Amino acid sequence: MRRGSPRLLKEYVTMHRQNKDLCDVIIIGSGPAGLSAAIYASRAGLSTLLFTGKVIGGQAATTDRIENYPGFPEGIAGLELTRLMREQAERFGAQVIVDEVTGVDLSVHPFKVNTSSEEYSAKALIIATGASPRKLGVPGEEEFIGRGVSFCATCDGFFYQDKTVIVVGGGNSAIEEALFLTKFASRVYIVHRRDRLRADDILQRRAKRNEKIEFVWNSVVTEILGDTKLTGVRLKNVKTGEEATLAADGVFVYIGNVPNTQLFAGQIELDERSYIVTDAKQRTSINGVFAAGDVQERVLQQVVTACGTGAKAAMEAEKFIAELEGRAYPERT
Amino acid sequence: MIELTKENYQKEVIESDLPVLVDFWSTRCTRCMTLMPAVERLEQEYRGKVKFGKVDCPKNRKLIVSLRGEVQTLPTFLFYRDGKVVDKLVGDDFTEEDIIEKLEKLLKRREVHHALRTRDNQNRGRAIR
Numbered sequence: 069m070r071r072g073s074p075r076l077l078k079e080y081v082t083m084h085r086q087n088k089d090l091c092d093v094i095i096i097g098s099g100p101a102g103l104s105a106a107i108y109a110s111r112a113g114l115s116t117l118l119f120t121g122k123v124i125g126g127q128a129a130t131t132d133r134i135e136n137y138p139g140f141p142e143g144i145a146g147l148e149l150t151r152l153m154r155e156q157a158e159r160f161g162a163q164v165i166v167d168e169v170t171g172v173d174l175s176v177h178p179f180k181v182n183t184s185s186e187e188y189s190a191k192a193l194i195i196a197t198g199a200s201p202r203k204l205g206v207p208g209e210e211e212f213i214g215r216g217v218s219f220c221a222t223c224d225g226f227f228y229q230d231k232t233v234i235v236v237g238g239g240n241s242a243i244e245e246a247l248f249l250t251k252f253a254s255r256v257y258i259v260h261r262r263d264r265l266r267a268d269d270i271l272q273r274r275a276k277r278n279e280k281i282e283f284v285w286n287s288v289v290t291e292i293l294g295d296t297k298l299t300g301v302r303l304k305n306v307k308t309g310e311e312a313t314l315a316a317d318g319v320f321v322y323i324g325n326v327p328n329t330q331l332f333a334g335q336i337e338l339d340e341r342s343y344i345v346t347d348a349k350q351r352t353s354i355n356g357v358f359a360a361g362d363v364q365e366r367v368l369q370q371v372v373t374a375c376g377t378g379a380k381a382a383m384e385a386e387k388f389i390a391e392l393e394g395r396a397y398p399e400r401t
Numbered sequence: 402m403i404e405l406t407k408e409n410y411q412k413e414v415i416e417s418d419l420p421v422l423v424d425f426w427s428t429r430c431t432r433c434m435t436l437m438p439a440v441e442r443l444e445q446e447y448r449g450k451v452k453f454g455k456v457d458c459p460k461n462r463k464l465i466v467s468l469r470g471e472v473q474t475l476p477t478f479l480f481y482r483d484g485k486v487v488d489k490l491v492g493d494d495f496t497e498e499d500i501i502e503k504l505e506k507l508l509k510r511r512e513v514h515h516a517l518r519t520r521d522n523q524n525r526g527r528a529i530r
Contacts, residue, residue: 120435122432122435122493122496123431123432123435123493124431124434124435125431129431130431132429147428147429147431147434166435166438166439168496184496184498213474213492214473214474214477214491214492215470215473215474215491216473218474220430220474220475220493222429222430223427223429223430223431223432223433223474223475224473224474224475226427226458226459226462227458227465227472227473227474229462296470297470
């Protein structure tokens, strides 16, 4: 319960009687952006509900080791970092619900949020649904997902003890996960469409030093091969057009992300790549709806930027609610 | 949930009188960990009807190998009846509802089969008439 004038308190109680599930802020998503928003919102005294979605902790939780989040000089496991963030949010009173949001209605206020069994409503909404790994979109991929094609090295890496795997991609995720896979696999090929990596220098050096890792430059995967079992991939050299096959037992795909915005399509403004359009204050095209983290981040998809935008979204949500209830200070310009 | 290993898999799963759900997981699989409380809840609900077991995969590599490619990603849920895999959920796209659906299917398969046969027989009767 937030502090306020007696009139507001009464109004608040009445509202709660009318609709027991009305809360100040609903946050959709439990990655670093959602959890940071929950920390800031609940610490600001807002009644805060957070829906975790399919994976508690989001993509960050599936990262083996996060080395560039400030405050952890030795690095920290993604799972542990997001667990600590959740604990911090719950300490300030945020309620974390392990469930998936199946629908939202942003055309009404309070906004409506549905799970498969319940309906909730909130004065402000923070979308932090993150992003999902982009698929290759080549023949054979769908058939072999879960049978050799994987998007999660920390989940599936151990299945490839003493085997050969291919990592597709050249960014930070690709190289980090390739390094992780060398703990199990006997050989790790990194297939990249360019002749140099996009990953941070420190990761590049580690990968190039690792004897188990071999690079396949200027190449794209055009097909996943196999009948009952994955046997390898067909490659095409983008410079020469030459085709080749590369034998492997598993393929790990890290070629970027697609934002998880399917729930909001048609209700909120998205850009041409389906990211939610936000301004510098994390506001979306709908008043009272904010977005944070990878779902709106096109420049730097990192834990640290997700946390920053999550905090901003929560503070803006607080301001929005205060204005709604006539408690706001005039804005300093 | 029964902790399954190479030693007890045969007895608890293959030779089980009840249908069995086997949850293949690891502490590193966040989706598995997110689903676990729901699975434990379902175990209570289906007590006496379906047996629930779980395999901590990184600790049971030999068991995974002996399953001949049934489990290649986490989470994987295998549904057994009479010692055979009759259904499967794989990857991180499935939800608690999908597990319930498969459990119901596991229990109702015979009834559904029977109902379908009755319906087909009736239809056939009608056609002849």
